[in-house]
Amino acid sequence: MESDKRLSETHIMVLPFHSQGHINPMFQFSKRLASKGLKVTLLITTSSISKSMHAQDSSINIEIICEGFDQRKAESIEDSLERYRIAASQSLVELIEQHSRSNHPAKILVYDSILPWAQDVAERQGLHGASFFTQSCAVSAIYYHFNQRAFSSPLEGSVVALPSMPLFHVNDLPSFISDKGSDAALLNLLLNQFSNFQKVKWILFNTFTKLEDEVMNWMDSQRPVKTIGPTVPSMYLDKRLEHDRDYGLSLFKQNIDTCITWLDTKEIGSVVYVSFGSVASLGEEQMEELAWGLKRSNSHFLWVVRELEEKKFPYNFVEETSGKGLVVSWCPQLKVLAHKAVGCFLTHCGWNSTLEALSLGVPMVAMPQFSDQTTNAKFIEDVWRVGVRVKADERGLLRDRK
Template sequence: MERDKRAVVKGSHVLVLPMPAQGHINPMLQFSKRLAAKGIKVTLVTTSSYLNAMQGEQALAMPINVEPIFDGFREGERVAGVDDYLERFKATVPGSLAEVIKKHSSTQNPPRCLIYDSLLPWAVDVAQDSGIHAATFFTQPCAVSVIYYHELQGSLKFPLMEPVVKLPSLPDMEFNDLPTFVYGPGSYPGLYDLVFSRFSNIDKATWVLWNTFDDLEDELVKWMKRKWPIKTIGPTIPSMFLDQRLEDDKDYGLSLFKPKSEACMEWLDSKSPHSVVYVSFGSVARLEEAQMAELAWGLKRSNYSFLWVVRETELEKLPRSFIEETSDSSLIVTWCNQMQVLAHRSIGCFVTHCGWNSTIEALGLGVPMVAMPQWTDQPTNAKFVADVWGVGVRVKVDGNGTIVTNEEIERCLREVMVEGERGIEIRQNSGKWKELARKAVDGGGSSEKNIEDFVGELMSNSYSIKE
C-alpha cells in the first residue's frame, strides 16, 4: 500500500474556511487531508460555536490545525433563525478572519492561500486585502451550479412555457428536476441570496475547486472550464474507502452527532449480503410527520431488513408502536458512521434525500440508491442518480404532488433490491461508478492530477494575486 505523506514544506500554508455546517465542513476537511499528505500545512478555520457543539472527543486523522473563529454568538446564545444567524455571521466573521490571517502571517510559515466555501464569496476580498491568494470551493455538483448560473443569466423564465428545460451541457430536465431555489427563496431568503452570490466575484479567485470528478460530469466540466479555471478534486470521502493511499484516513473526523457505530456494525454483521435497506436523510432534512409515516409503513411493507437513521429531534414523528412492530427486522438509531454502513457487505440499497455528500458517498462505494429528494440541489442530484448515472430509482409523489406513499416506497425498494433486469442493471452501474471514483483520486487519476497541479501552482511564484 502506497502512503502519500510528505514533510511539511515551508511556505506552503493554507487556511480553509468552510460554511459551519457538517455537509460543508466534511468535504473541505477531506480535501485538506489530501493537501496535508502532500506536505501542505493546513489550518481549518471554523466557528467556536460549531466546535463547542461537536459531540465527544474529535480526532483528525491527518495533521491539520483547527483555528476557532468568532461568529458573533456567545456560548449558549440562542439563534432566532437561519436568516438571523447568516446576517450576524456575515457581519462578524470577515473581521475575525482578517485577524486570523494577520496572526498567522507573523509565523515562520505564513498562509499563502485561503480556500473558502463558495457560499462565502466575501472571503476572497478578505484574502486579497491580506495579500494572499484565494481559492473558492464548491461543495455541490457542477450540474446544479450550471443551472444556477443560467438562472442568473436570465435563461430560465418562470412560469416555464415548455414542459422540458434545455440548457447547454445538461440533459433535458423537467420542472421537478431543477434545484428548488431557481423558482424562489421560499422560507429562506438568506440561503437564497447565499446560493446565487457565489458567482458575484468568482473571477477574483485564483482557483475554482469542485467536489466532483471528470468522468462523473464530463460534459459539464468541459463547459465550465471554458468560463473558469476549475479543478475537480473529488470525491472527497475518506481515503480508506477509495484509493487507500492515506492509511489513517478512515473517517471525516468532525461531527455534530455521536454515532452508534458499534451497535450498527454488530447488527449489520448478522445480516446476509445485500439484504439491508439503509435509510438516512442527513443532518438537516426534516420530513413532515405524514411523510415519516408513509416511509415507515413502506419499509415495513417491503419486508426487507432496514437500518434507519432518525435524528433524536425527529423520533417523535414515527408512528406509534412502529419501533416495537418492526424490532425483529430493523435497527433505528439517532446517528451512525455512514461510510462504515455504506461499505458494509449487507447493504443492498440506500434510501437518501440526495444531498451531494450522501450521493457521492454512495457513488464512491457502489451502493444503489432510492432517491427521495427534498429541496435545494437534491432534485437535480436525484435526476442524475436515476436517469444519467443509472445507479438508482427516484420516488414519485402522489397525484396531489405533496407526498410519497408507502406503496410507492415499497415499489421502489423492490425495483432496486430484487435481482430482476432493472435491479441487476442498477447494481452493475453502481459498480462501474465505484471504480471510476477510485481511479479519479488514485495515482494518475484526474482528481489526483488536479490536486498535484494545485499544489504546484500554489508553490509557484508566477501566480500573482488577482485584483
C-alpha cells in the same frame, strides 16, 4: 529537496461554511493537502466542533473563527448571515495577521463558495483565493445560468434546456429556484457564489471529471476549474492516506458498534439503509407512510432517525419491527454503505451522501427533499442510472402501495 522545502513553507488556510455538510468535504481536502507536506489551518466556528476532530489529523492546525452569535437571537436568516459575515471577516483578518508574524505566514485562502466575502479579505491581506464548491458541478451550473438570467422562475415552459446538461422539468431543478418564494435569503446566498467568479485565482469542485464530464467541460470554458472529488476518506478510495478512515467530524452521537454488529448478522445485500441526512425533516404523514412501507417490505432495514423525529413514528412501530429493522439516531454512514449486508440506500440525495454511495457502489432509491437534492436525484436516475427516484402523489407524498 528544494521543492519539498517550498511545499513545507506554503501555508494554506481553509474556511468552510459552518455546517457539517460543508465542513466534511473541506476537511477531507485539507487532509490531502497536508499529506503533500503543506501546512494547513482549518478555520472552524465553534470549539465544540474542533474537539470532535480526532487526533488522527494532527498535521492539520485547527483554529476557531468568531461566528458573531451572542445572546441576541437573529431576527432572520439574512440577519444571521450578515452577523456571521461581519464577525468572521474581522476574525479572519486577525488570524491572517497573527500568522503573518510567524515563520509560516498564510499564502492561500481556500474558502467555501457561499462565503465570497472571504475573497475580498484574502485580497486585502495579500493572499491568493480559491473558491471551493461543495455541491455538484451540474447544480452549480444551474445556479450560474439562473444568475445570468438564462431562464427565470416560475418557468415559462414545461422544461429548461441548459448547455451540456439534460432537459430539466420544474421538479428536477434546485428547490430554491423551482419554488422561488420558499427561501429568498438562501437563494441569494447560492447566487452570490458567482459574485467574484471572474477574479478568484482557483475554482475547485467536489466532483470528478468522469462523473460530470460534459458540464465540467462547459464550466471550464467559462473559467478554468479543477475537480478535487470525491472527498471521501482515503480508506474507501485509493487508500493512499493510511489512517484516513472517517471524516473526523460528527456533530451527532454515533452508534458505531450497534449498527455494525447488527449488520454483521444479516445476509449479503439484504438490508435497506435509510437516511435523510442531518437537516431534512419528514412530515408526520410521510413518516408514517415510509414506516408502513418498510414494515411491509421483504427486506431488513436500518433507519437513521434523529431523536426529535421519533415521535412521528406510528404507534409501537419500533417494537413491532424489531425482528427485521433497527432504528438509530445516528450511525457511521461510510462503514454502513461499505458493509456487504447493505443492498440499497434510500436517501435524500444530499451531495455528500450521493458521492459516498457512488464511490462504494451502492444503488440508490432517491427521495429528495429540498435544495440541490432534486437535481441530484435527476442525475442518479436518468444520467448515471445508479438508482430510481420515488414517485410522489399530487400532494408530494410517497405512499405505501399495498
